[in-house]
Amino acid sequence: MANAQPSRTQTKLEPWRDPNEKPYVRIEKVTKKFGDFTAVDDVSLSIYRGEFFSLLGGSGSGKTTLLRMLAGFERPTEGKIFIDGVDMSNVPPYERPVNMMFQSYALFPHMSVEANIAFGLHQDKVPAAEIKERVADVLNLVQLGQFGKRKPHQLSGGQRQRVALARALVKRPKLLLLDEPLGALDKKLREQTQFELVNIQEKVGITFVVVTHDQEEAMTMSSRIAVMNRGYIAQIGTPTEIYEYPNSRFTAEFIGSVNMFHGRIVESEPDHSLIRSDEANCDLYVAHPGHLAPGTECWVAVRPEKVSISKDAPATGDGRNQATGVVKEIAYLGDVSIYEILLDTGKRVRVTAPMVTRRTEMPITWEDRVYLTWRPFAGSVLTN
């Protein structure tokens, strides 16, 4: 199970596409200022029941502030937050139907794992027998059945992370907020835990809102991602939408790596755009509907893995979507190799190619002259 890529978009409905569906969380024109600094700038977004929603951004992008406003630790300077239709403006954190998993885990050091998890249930005056049962259940869910009597300092980082998750889950909140849930784990454990988190979320059916700076993590786990930059939302969409159809240079460059070719629109038709690019020294044909008037300055984004690299000249010679250059750098990663090619125009282009053959048989090497080509659907036209 842990090895399979969870195919969320196929298995789940996509409630955000249904106009009759009511959003579970509605953030309306929320702005948060700390003195002169605007941490969150006029953000509006809707999150639906059962979603695994990620707020993705670099440090200072306002993602954590937005999450803390959902939890009730910060109050919006302007705007309103509704959870399940209820205005949260004057609801203190301890009365919200929301639980949070903290980045530092915030486990109570003087309490055992069991006491930590039971803490929230005691607040709700849940009967003792039921507390015992629910704590045991959730400990089994996070595979920590044997560790109930330990203190947090006797656990490893990964175990603490799961205690923090269990403590937030045991209250069966309608909305679970996770602040960099995997941030403190090492790479291997993080990858494994990503799938575990998704499995748990599917099992319990709680709406998750996750803050992360790790785009790979967001791509793997989320049903939808909101990419944040300097307090505003740059783009909201499914991982595929964000990756394949970035709406801005920021999103394209933030998610994965990308080659940007500067140019001007030559043709703008309902089925394609044609861009004249000096950087690529060719015409770029993009098979998406064109919206921009001819002459508009724009950039064409092409992902490195969408570019084919070859030492032989391409057979079809319309000259579109192809460039020539010299291999300057090769990074051998085992499964793929990354090539950096210096085009004749002076532009550097990054290409990734899967290592189908072994390294020793690798045909392309440093200072080779190569031809780069990509398909009409590979590029995206961006203006800002």
Added chain:
Amino acid sequence: MAETVQSEMRHTGFLGLLQRVGLSGRALVMLLPYGWLLLFFLIPFLIVLKIALAESQMAIPPFTPLIETVEELKYQITVTFYNFHYMLTDDLYVVAYLNSLKIAFISTICCLLVGYPVAYAIAKADPKWRAPLLMLIILPFWTSFLIRVYAWIGILSNNGVLNNVLIWLGIIDQPLQILYTPVATYIGITYSYLPFMILPLYSTLEKLDNTLLEAAADLGCPPWKAFLSITLPLSIPGMIAGSMLVFIPAMGEFVIPELLGGPDTLMIGRTLWTEFFNNRDWPLASAVAVALLLFLVVPIMIFQNVQSRQGEQQ
């Protein structure tokens, strides 16, 4: 490697001398605190112990020597446990000891009750206000301890500030007799030792991770309950440290009960003073001092050692 050897060889002067006697810089660092304790604690204590084991006599010094020369190369060691026996059989010392325990205990509780809210308020204050507020806590140390205790006589006496204000407000008709009672001693000790309670409490409370309180709130715990279940238990180390710093000196306190307490405020420090200066019974006074140390300081040191070991685990 070669360079280290060279640099070691280059040591001359003081460091070179130390090396020749086989002392590294590391050993020297260790030696310093232990040397200090040896010189200013262990040796004086042994001298006091020696006097406690001697007999009182009208001479200078007023006690019998430990080692006497009987004839050439023949020495006699005289040790008497009379003083300890006397101390334990005479009610005076046991009562004074218990009374000191009681006064120190009540004063420590008072310090805790007054000091905790103060420390909490400073720890929760805006960071730019914390340093000035702490400065205000330490400020009384800049004037003489004796003057501050004397000032309390002016406040607490029958014709003092407190009584006059209470009469003026119409709360009482007759001045309250506070001065020269145990209450005055409690007030004096609480006032004098309060900073020693506030400072360790503050440093514990200030270090307390605020996200723990956020986590508690997030789990449905209102602030007052979060204080009881999170802040209070996690500040126990600070409470213990502060209580130690108040309780131990309060136990042997002499000046405050002498100035503010009445003749019936019997404390071990005062008894010690009387034995030493009025009765000139140095051996008995020394025995009282040794007993105070053994019955009080040793258990506390063991307790603190256990505490700090537990602290390391967390």
